[in-house]
Amino acid sequence: MSTPPTPGRRGSGGTPPPSQGTLTKMPTPKTDVLSRPPSMGMKKSASTRFAEKNTQSLEKLPSFREVTPAARTDLFIRKLNQCCLLFDFADLSADTRSKEIKREALLQSVEYLFSSREAFNDQVYKSVVDMVSINLFRPLAPRSNPYGVMYDPEEDEPILEAAWPHIQIVYELFLRFIDSPDFNAGMAKNFIDQKFVTQLLELFDSEDPRERDYLKTTLHRIYGKFLQLRSFIRTSIRDVFCTFVYETGRHNGVAEILEVLGSIINGYAVPLRDEHRNFLTKVLLPLHKPKSLTLFQSQLTYCITQFVDKEPSLALTTIKSLVRMWPVGNSPKQVLFLNELEEIINVMDEIAFRECCVPLFKHITQCFRSDHFQVAERALYFWSNDHIVSLVAENVATILPLVYNVLFYNSNHHWHKSIRGLSFSSLKLFLEIDPGLYAQCAQKYREDDNSRQARAEFAKRPQPTHLDAKPKGPVAQVAPMPDGQPPVRRKSLLPVDAGTLELLSTHRSLEDVIQQSPVPYDPNSHLQGEGEIVDLNAPYSDDESDGYSDDDLEDSPRQLTPEEEEQERLKQQRYLRSR
Numbered sequence: 001m002s003t004p005p006t007p008g009r010r011g012s013g014g015t016p017p018p019s020q021g022t023l024t025k026m027p028t029p030k031t032d033v034l035s036r037p038p039s040m041g042m043k044k045s046a047s048t049r050f051a052e053k054n055t056q057s058l059e060k061l062p063s064f065r066e067v068t069p070a071a072r073t074d075l076f077i078r079k080l081n082q083c084c085l086l087f088d089f090a091d092l093s094a095d096t097r098s099k100e101i102k103r104e105a106l107l108q109s110v111e112y113l114f115s116s117r118e119a120f121n122d123q124v125y126k127s128v129v130d131m132v133s134i135n136l137f138r139p140l141a142p143r144s145n146p147y148g149v150m151y152d153p154e155e156d157e158p159i160l161e162a163a164w165p166h167i168q169i170v171y172e173l174f175l176r177f178i179d180s181p182d183f184n185a186g187m188a189k190n191f192i193d194q195k196f197v198t199q200l201l202e203l204f205d206s207e208d209p210r211e212r213d214y215l216k217t218t219l220h221r222i223y224g225k226f227l228q229l230r231s232f233i234r235t236s237i238r239d240v241f242c243t244f245v246y247e248t249g250r251h252n253g254v255a256e257i258l259e260v261l262g263s264i265i266n267g268y269a270v271p272l273r274d275e276h277r278n279f280l281t282k283v284l285l286p287l288h289k290p291k292s293l294t295l296f297q298s299q300l301t302y303c304i305t306q307f308v309d310k311e312p313s314l315a316l317t318t319i320k321s322l323v324r325m326w327p328v329g330n331s332p333k334q335v336l337f338l339n340e341l342e343e344i345i346n347v348m349d350e351i352a353f354r355e356c357c358v359p360l361f362k363h364i365t366q367c368f369r370s371d372h373f374q375v376a377e378r379a380l381y382f383w384s385n386d387h388i389v390s391l392v393a394e395n396v397a398t399i400l401p402l403v404y405n406v407l408f409y410n411s412n413h414h415w416h417k418s419i420r421g422l423s424f425s426s427l428k429l430f431l432e433i434d435p436g437l438y439a440q441c442a443q444k445y446r447e448d449d450n451s452r453q454a455r456a457e458f459a460k461r462p463q464p465t466h467l468d469a470k471p472k473g474p475v476a477q478v479a480p481m482p483d484g485q486p487p488v489r490r491k492s493l494l495p496v497d498a499g500t501l502e503l504l505s506t507h508r509s510l511e512d513v514i515q516q517s518p519v520p521y522d523p524n525s526h527l528q529g530e531g532e533i534v535d536l537n538a539p540y541s542d543d544e545s546d547g548y549s550d551d552d553l554e555d556s557p558r559q560l561t562p563e564e565e566e567q568e569r570l571k572q573q574r575y576l577r578s579r
Contacts, residue, residue, distance in 0.1 A: 058082060058101040064112050073124065076112055079105040080127040083170075084134045089162035099166075106169040113176040120182055122190075128177050129191040135170045137199040140206050158207040171214040178221045185225045192222065194232050201236050204253025216256040220263060234275075237261060238283050245286045254287070258299035265306040272311050280307045280314060285321045293336060301340045305347050312352035318344060319356045323363045331372040338367065338378045345388050353391045361402050368406045368423070373416040380422040383429055396434050404430070404441040405448075505572050512571065 061079055064072050082105050087095050141159045161167060177183065200222075204215055223233050237257055244251040268276055284307075287293070287300055308315050322341065327333035341360070345353065367379035382388050392399050403426075410423035431438045560568065 056085060058085060058098040060101050061105065063108055073118060076109060077123060077127045079109050080131045083131050103166060103169065106166065106173060110169065110173050110176055113173065113180055117182065122187060125188050125191050132170055132174045135167060136203065158209060161208045161211060164210065171218065175218060175221065178225060189226060189228065192226060197222065197229055197233055198236060201240060204257055205251055207252050212253050212256045216260050220260050223264060238279060241283050241287060245289055249290055255296035255299050258296055258303055262299060262302045262306060265303055268310060270310050281317060285318065288325050293333060297336050301343050305343050308344055309347040312349050315344060315348050315352040316356040319360050323359060331375050334375045335378050342382060342385060350391060350394055354395055357395050357398060361399050365403050365406050368410060373419055376419050377422065380426060383426050393433050397437060400430050400437055400441055405445055408445060507572065
């Protein structure tokens with residue numbers, strides 16, 4: 001089980017602790033401004049806005065203790081106007097006296113707001129907002145490596161704001177001003193408007209973590225004080241997140257904005273409005289896509305669990321979305337997703353768990369069989385959660401058939417020793433919950449395993465060739481050879497009848513016919529009688545007889561002897577074999 005982190009920590013596991021009330025009060029950043037030295041050495045700093053050096057110098061004004069109470073309001077306004085003058089902190093040796101005068105004026109103004117109980121007029125509201133806008137709203141420093149490796153807050157040094165000695169006191173003054181008992185939101189709404197909120201949200205992209213810490217507290221105070229700006233703040237947060245997910249992929253203040261949003265969601269009324277449901281499905285859930293999820297995963301998990309806790313029917317939508325965006329091949333991110341799934345299950349009731357247990361444990365089963373032991377180990381640790389075990393016990397008939405095969409295989413064949421032990425402990429847990437169902441799953445596993453082994457053994461056997469294959473169609477019977485000889489095996493599989501086989505057996509080649517002819521060929525056979533020469537060029541006449549009869553023209557084969565018949569039969573067999 002993961003330990004819930006302290007609110008404000010980034011990149012740690014777990015979720016911030018839940019809070020009560022309609023709007024959770026966020027603590028003011030713990031920094032002793034009054035005891036802070038005038039300058040601090042920073043490892044890395046950058047100037048964000050100064051193109052020209054300021055040539056003006058400041059004159060020290062009297063303190064609030066040196067004037068009468070009636071004149072303190074005017075002195076406060078004069079000091080605020082004096083603090084509107086900006087200085088370039090890139091050169092620490094320039095305008096040293098004026099910088100110190102401005103810092104003392106800011107500190108005295110903070111003390112005045114803390115101790116004064118006088119009502120503020122319109123001029124005070126305008127002067128405070130103008131001074132805050134001039135000092136805070138500025139173009140941020142460019143990223144040191146915008147197209148290279150992504151900025152890692154755990155390894156890389158952030159770009160710190162060089163003018164922080166003044167900016168920090170400005171944030172403190174504005175927070176004290178809003179938290180003052182004499183603060184009137186109705187009068188301040190004319191100066192703290194949508195433009196002010198938009199510029200404030202743009203500062204969340206600062207790489208200085210000290211400024212982002214003040215910004216989240218300031219935005220939370222504005223959301224709590226100005227009811228007419230709440231809808232606009234939620235819309236602006238949606239725009240920031242959508243730009244981060246679908247366009248830039250880079251933003252430094254996602255974790256801080258999610259912390260503010262978690263307090264806002266905690267104050268939603270039940271049942272949730274369609275606007276809030278759409279914010280979950282279209283804004284918060286897509287935040288799992290960026291590669292920098294580790295920087296804000298705990299804050300995002302807290303926001304999502306708040307939605308599921310207030311409306312359990314959203315659990316199925318949330319789990320399906322997580323399964324669809326599951327980071328295949330990214331083992332550290334899979335562990336983060338499993339942490340979030342456990343937090344979501346912890347706030348489910350039995351009805352919501354019954355609706356989503358099948359798709360949930362089908363995917364968890366795939367994590368059980370993961371070759372990465374940290375993914376499989378984190379999934380198996382689900383059985384160490386008492387709430388999850390109680391929900392599984394109520395739906396064991398549905399869940400055990402899904403997970404038994406993988407757990408049994410892991411307990412015997414997984415390469416990592418701890419995974420084998422955790423799988424065996426999980427099987428013992430199911431055996432205690434329902435022994436009968438466990439026996440049925442074990443029997444089915446053995447039957448399936450025997451079938452798999454039989455198929456594997458059959459696949460290893462040598463397969464018959466095409467010569468050994470049996471013909472599918474009907475095969476004609478081959479007639480026996482003459483004299484009781486066995487039939488000759490032919491290569492052709494075409495069916496033949498007895499008459500065809502007899503003709504083939506009595507066939508003689510032309511060479512055999514010539515060699516066994518009874519009348520040898522005589523080249524002088526055209527000579528007829530002694531001394532008589534036949535004119536071969538003489539024309540043929542039908543009336544003249546050529547000395548032959550019709551019976552002599554008939555082809556009457558000579559009767560073969562038994563020895564010749566035997567030789568003929570052997571020749572025929574050799575001929576058939578040669579074919």
